Amino acid sequence: MKGTKRILFILGAMVIVIVILSRCMNVAGELPKDIRGEAYTGAATCIKCHKDLSQSYAHSPHGLTSKPVADAALLKIFAADSNNFLFDAHQKVTVEKRDSGIFQVAYLDGKAVRAQKFDIQFGSGEKAYTYAYWQGKKLYELPLSYFSGIRNWAISPGFPRNTFYYDRGITSRCLECHGSYVEKKLTQKSAFVVDEEMERGSLIYGIDCERCHGPGKQHVVFHMENPKEKKAKFIAVYKTLSRKQKMDACGVCHSGNTLLSQKSVFGFKPGDNLDEYYQRDFVGFGGGNPDVHGNQTTMLTGSNCYRKSETMTCQSCHNTHENIKGNLTIYSQRCISCHQTTKHSKATLAKGLLTTNCIDCHMPKESSKMITFQQAGKNDLSAYMLRSHHIAIYPVNK
DSSP states (O other), X not given: OHHHHHHHHHHHHHHHHHHHHHHHHHHHHHXXXXXXXXXXXXXXXXXXXXXXXXXXXXXXXXXXXXXXXXXXXXXXHHHHSOXXXXXXXXXXXXXXXXXXEEEEEEEETTEEXXXXXXXXXXXXXXXXXXXXXXXXXXXXXXXXXXXXXXXXXXXOTTSOSSSOOOOEEEOHHHHHHHEEEOOXXXXXXXXXXXXXXXXXXXXXXXXXXXXXXXXXXXXXXXXXXXXXXXXXOSSOOGGGSOHHHHHHXXXXXXXXXXXXXXXXXXXXXXXXXXXXXXXXXXXXXXXXXXXXXXXXXXXXXXXXXXXXXXXXXXXXXXXXXXXXXTOHHHHHHHHHTTOTTOOOOHHHHTTOOGGXXXXXXXXXXXXEEEEEEOOTTXXXXXXXXXXXOOOOOOOTTO
């Protein structure tokens, strides 16, 4: 009799497990496919339960760091400003609308010699937009970028100053910080040359939800099956991560340009050790003098604010779901939350209302050593100014 009960109990348990699994499989089967694999579900699924966060994030610099070019947006830009760049009396590049889209067209002595279509836009536009075009399975940067500070076109950073150039390749390494995924194929051409091809249709634009929170399908299936459960399951919850894990999650894209990639950070998930993906050069190990472009985590960790705190991370000041770029008052309030008793000298107090702008004094804009650009009609390169994340007491007259 006991054996019969035991068998019935086991069979009953198996039936329950099968029912649960079948329900989960049905739910999972309803979710959209994602090119990154079965564990992913895509940002469109996240929107169903996180509509407000998704809408806010879609307009943030992370959400806008890359996207397909929309002709209407481009037309607004060059309708209000000059649509050409003169290199000299013989050479120029113009932005032109044609039947199949909008192009950057190079002219030599009045004759069009090269035309490439705007396909991809990089950047949120707060400082600049840089553009690229597809040629087969390769991506190339266009010669002109649009700089918000001057409200005009200028030569793309790092491009030749005296002639137009269309052949600067953009690799998957660039997209690892300006996108969420792209499928690639590597071919060893020689001992030192590797050719890369990327599938245009596989590109996931911007930094999406699962790039920062990890694969979400299991999370979605669980909460669809258990709608009363409000505690997030099977997804990265940042408040549960260690300080290093939080910094590593941001450091994937904010650790600078001197890192040597050991493997693609498309595979990085919150909680992973970033040291397994990047190897620092000798300058990085020694502290060096990190460039203001892209080195936010390096500069922050060298600040006394960070060193003297046991809990400070990027998230102490930044909520990546919101778009408050340039709102110095809000950021200053976050400074004051930790520095309520700070006293300033008379010279500092004379500069203005401290409660609304801690930032310009303690995190001033500095010119990048890596990025400059040339404006039309000017021989000297223009500085590309970015906010320093080395929080410090700078000279009063700076």
